[in-house]
Amino acid sequence: MGFFQNLFKKKKKTVQEEAVQETGSALILKDGIYTSAEERLGFLKNCCDLINEANRQRLEAKKEYEVVTSYLADIQKIDLLPAHAKKSVDEMARKVLNLNAERQKLQKVPPKITIAQRLALEPYEDTILEEIRQMEENEEYLQRINSDMRHLESEKASLDFELQDIMERDALGKKMLTAAGVFIAVFLIILFVMQEVAEKNIQLPFIFTIAFGIIVIAYFYFSNRKNQYELKLAELKMNRAIMLMNKVKIKCVNCTNLLEYLYEKFHVNNAQELIYHWQEYMRIVEEERRFKKTTESIDFYTGEIIRELKKNGVADAAVWGYQIEALVDPKEMVEVRHRLNVRRQKLRQRIDYNNNQEEMARKSLRTFRERHIAYDTETLLVLAKNNIEV
DSSP, rough: OTTTTGOOOOOOHHHHHHHHEEEEEEEEOTTTHHHHHSHHHHHHHHHHHHHHHHHEEEEEEEEHHHHHHHHHHHHHHHTTTHHHHHHHHHHHHHHHHHHHHHHHHHHHOOOOHHHHHHHHGGGGTTTTTHHHHHHHHHHHHHHHHHHHHHHHHHHHHHHHHHHHHHHHHHHHHHHHHHHHHHHHHHHHHHHIIIIIIOOOOOHHHHHHHHHHHHHHHHHHHHHHHHHHHHHHHHHHHHHHHHHHHHHHHHHHHHHHHHHHHHHHHHHHHSHHHHHHHHHHHHHHHHHHTTTTTHHHHHHHHHHHHHHHHHHOTTOOOOOGGOEEEEEEEEHHHHHHHHHHHHHHHHHHHHHHHHHHHHHHHHHHHHHHHHHHHHGEEEHHHHHHTTTTOO
């Protein structure tokens, strides 16, 4: 036994996995924010992009989901093979395993990848370069996303500090205005007392006090107006930062899910490891080609197995040419089935996640239309342009 050993390795929680867990919503709406055409268009375009991306991700995952489901159905058909067919397949599979063992002995350099890693590569010989390219691109894209997330977190922290500072200045201004008002009131009372008791002429001090009060009130009035303007501007910036952060987190989740699936699919931890596995695989294949007779015998019996499986209704019979051990070892077949179930579960999670993101984006659009009824024609034009129906 030894097939799919990497399945049981415990993975460390990554930053991307934490982002998957903490992402709860696609968008945040605030009353009175989308007052300009530019803001409304940006919001609508963001929602449309999220919906279209969720659709693309879901369709891609569903296609792969159907393939994995077909493999699981084939396992059930193999388990229910008639006795004579099962015996024939078992005998030919054992011959293939023996020939493989003999061929391994002929290898001058022992393979540097496991059987499970090798078997993960064999079905993708024709497309492995595209798989490597896709993995490298997604890893680079994920690095850029993480950089964007760190930048946005820093910007959000800066805006939090700015908002707190404005509110503190506004509170201090109100306290100083109250103190000034009390001082002026007390001073006026003193002036009136002096006029009544000491019969002093208070006209000039009274005028100066009133003028001082007007100046103080004017200063704090304009100071308060400035604080309110800065507060509104900071809130708009904060809302934009939150929206961008949510959008980046959704991209992070989708990219992380795709990479985790590819890593699981090829038994690797990154693209560089996949390249190394592929280079080692090619070296092994090249050596095996030197042993033509053994290889031809293996191909012959493998072909017979495939024909026998096809004859008994196995849809993807060719796949089992790469998983011969599972045909003779029940424990190995259990591992194959378990691994396929893990792949299908990850695909199901990917499908469900994108369903949820699309629904949240659509809900945000519906809420937007309710809050911006006056711009519904403008909204519908943008949705139609992006082929979105709400």
